[in-house]
Amino acid sequence: MKREPGSVLHPGSGALKPPPLLRMSGIVKSFPGVKALRGVSLELHAGHVMAIVGENGAGKSSLIKTLSGAYEPDEGTIEIDGRPLARGTQAAIDAGVAVIYQELSLVNDMTVAENLFLGRMPARHGLVRQRDANAMARDALAQVGLDHVAPWTRLGDLPLNVRQLVEVAKALARDARILVMDEPTAALQHDDIANLYAVVRRLRAAGMGIIFISHHLDEVFELADSAVVMRDGATVGARPMADWTEADLVQAMVARNLDSFYPWEPRPYGDVVLEAKHLASAPVLRDASFAVRAGEIVGIGGIAGAGRTELLKTICGALPATGGELFVRGRRTAIRSPAHGVRHGIVYTAEDRKLEGLVLDASIEENVALSSLRALSKAGFVRAARKRRLAHDASERFSVRAASVTQTTGSLSGGNQQKVILGRATATQPSVILLDEPTRGIDVGAKTEIYAHVVAMARAGAAVLMVSSELPELLGMSDRVLVMYRGSIVAEVPRERADSETIVQWATTGVGA
Incomplete structure (x- = not known):
């Protein structure tokens, strides 16, 4: 029987269990005077939303930059579909990793289509095939509910909530299979957040693996299938959402009880x-x-x-x-x-x-x-x-x-x-x-x-x-x-x-x- 790299044979069943979409094992990353990551391990499966939560400085950004190829780990391995991920950002992109940061990486003076296919516009004999680019852009935009946005629209003319979804469409246009979303709702209003939730659910149903980073615990409980808590560069908890309570999450993140979260006290009032x-x-x-x-x-x-x-x-x-x-x-x-x-x-x-x-x-x-x-x-x-x-x-x-x-x-x-x-x-x-x-x-x-x-x-x-x-x-x-x-x-x-x-x-x- 031919086995896929990284697959596991179930004893007595003869059935192969596919490897996780993403496996990060024992990731260590140090900077002068700081150990940013201390042996972090996690697994992400297709069709799953994993939340990563923790205080600023917990190591979330360093972990994501290591996954995206922006940082090279000092120790540890990264596998996608059981295959080792090569070093560098282009290798991560080619493997289907896309990261959407809180600060959007789009160019306002370019069109929507140009942003979606930046650096890889469809061309023939050195000439851009604009019709093909627009058709491909429409397909990507439709997947995030932006059917009404014309590919030739200048990006800077669109409101922030729409630009946020264009960033998601950009990831889809690159055939991303692992989507990392870093505080994606920070600049969005209530209706825009609900729309983004719907997009995330559609992508999960389509089999994409999604890492969702948020300071808002209500978002984590609303969207995530599981949550990984980071503190001081290490993972201190990883469970399905059904096994987490808000009090548990807060206590794991900050090592303090939720009872002291709001330090309200009765006070005498003046004039x-x-x-x-x-x-x-x-x-x-x-x-x-x-x-x-x-x-x-x-x-x-x-x-x-x-x-x-x-x-x-x-x-x-x-x-x-x-x-x-x-x-x-x-x-x-x-x-x-x-x-x-x-x-x-x-x-x-x-x-x-x-x-x-x-x-x-x-x-x-x-x-x-x-x-x-x-x-x-x-x-x-x-x-x-x-x-x-x-x-x-x-x-x-x-x-x-x-x-x-x-x-x-x-x-x-x-x-x-x-x-x-x-x-x-x-x-x-x-x-x-x-x-x-x-x-x-x-x-x-x-x-x-x-x-x-x-x-x-x-x-x-x-x-x-x-x-x-x-x-x-x-x-x-x-x-x-x-x-x-x-x-x-x-x-x-x-x-x-x-x-x-x-x-x-x-x-x-x-x-x-």
């Missing part, structure tokens, strides 16, 4: 610091009335487009108020800009930290100082010693993991970037802190640290308004929840009555049960 009466900012924010007291954490819930971000931006002066009134410590106040807001004790941390929250090419020191330049200046010159001390204090207070405050902020992990933002915000000693999705795109361990800092801010007397799209986070951290629907605050739910069903009912219909 009302911020009050809005029928606040509006056309065209999205229509009617917001609420009050927040010193020491209080007020969550803001609602679906995408409900006006949550617009509310925070109107309060801090980033958007103009077109109606209503705002009171700061009882005095009617018109906030004209974010800088004006800072002078009134109001700071805002943006949802998109890379686009709006940080200067990625600048140092930690420069980012922390941005909101405090007036206080740090004398006769128009910034006092370097005071700026350095401010950055050191913020870094120590928020436990920013960096070589020094001169390190470039863009080189930090997502969790540490968020700590730099919080350090800058609190450096101004604000009385009102507006947090827009403060844990978006960061790992579970970093989230627990951010939560502890938020509670500490409230304990110190700040009034905190926090927008979150994650219901467990909203319920776990808030003293009460304001729910928005179509630009208006429609409900105020105290902590003791807040549950997922109540919040979702108000958020999706605008009325209670």
